[in-house]
Amino acid sequence: MLKEVNATRFITPLREGGSLPGLVEADDRGTYVLKFTGAGQGRKTLVAEVVVGELARRLGFRMPRLVTVELDPVLGLGEPEQQVQDLLKSSGGTNLGMEFLSGALGFDPLAFSVEPEEAGRIVWFDALVNNVDRSWRNPNMLMWRGELWLIDHGATMIWHHNWPGAQKSAERSYDACDHALAGFAPDVAAAAAELAPRVTEELLAEVTAQIPEVWLADEPGFDSVDALRRAYAEPLVARAAVIHERIEGIK
Known part of the structure; x- marks a missing residue:
């Protein structure tokens, strides 16, 4: 399990994206970006963050460390803004924390260069998990200490919002034409050869x-x-073998 x-x-709200995450300090002296269970997207967004984030880490991508954060609603009593106070009050219990990378810069495809090999690995991975939120408008990547880090995977695996149609949804192609790395000649074939064999039932069981x-x-x-954990794993195992053939919008 993730570290608890x-x-x-509660330090401050972070006004990026629709979920209004916040910056918190914890009893391990760490500082974390907190994703709330009481946010509009609900707990499935946090599940997606864990599954995709932990899978990314095991496949060798740079990901801020994830933890579960126990939140006492009393921390919201002193917040001057009603929206933030209500969010803290409605999120008592287990929330998700992402290690705060102090000094990191948001990735800008016009300011930073990415090698085709790394671009291909990220595009392939986003296709695997059907990440619809890594566009040039909102890359959800950070440059930290000269390296590229992946963040924010709540908008992935959209099939888990409708389990009866999950298999059909997971069989669909991935449109990468607006992907933040589409212009870096991503080598998707090489990424598939390297990464697809590593996405196994055993690995997904560990992740879920x-x-x-x-x-x-x-x-x-x-x-x-346990049945639900298996349901999260099954589409990813099946998708890993073929998704490189179903990526649209890149040359």
């Missing part, structure tokens, strides 16, 4: 085991949390 920490201080059980409880159509 307790939030000790990181999801806090409280975020999986009472999902309609599943008689156990």
Whole structure:
């Protein structure tokens, strides 16, 4: 399971994206970007963050460390802004924290260069998890200490929002024409040859085991949390073998 920490201080809201994450300090002396269970996207967004983030890490991508953050709603009592106060109050319990990379810069495809090999690995991975939120408008990547880091994977695996249609949805192609790295001649074939064989049932079982059980409880159509964990793994295993042939919009 992910490391568990307790939030000790809410520092500030981060007004990026629709979910209004916040910056918090925790009892391990770390500083984390907090994704709230009470945000409009709900717990499935946090599940996607864990599955895709932890899979990315195991495949060798640079990802800020993820933790679960126990939040006491009392931390919201002193917040002057009602929206932030309400969000903190509605998010008591287990939330998701992403290690804060102090000094990191948002990736700009006009300011930074990416080699075709690295671009191909990222495009292939985004196709695997159907990441619809890595466009040149909103790259969701950071440059930190001279290296490219991936962040924010809540808008992935859209099939988990409709489990009865998940298989059909997961069989669809991936449109990469607006991808932030489409202009860097991504070598998708090389990425597929390297990464696809590593996306196994065993690896996905390890990854899905990181999801806090409280975020999986009472999902309609599943008689156990373990069955739901397997449902997250199955489309990714099947998709890994063929998705390089279904990436559209890049040369």
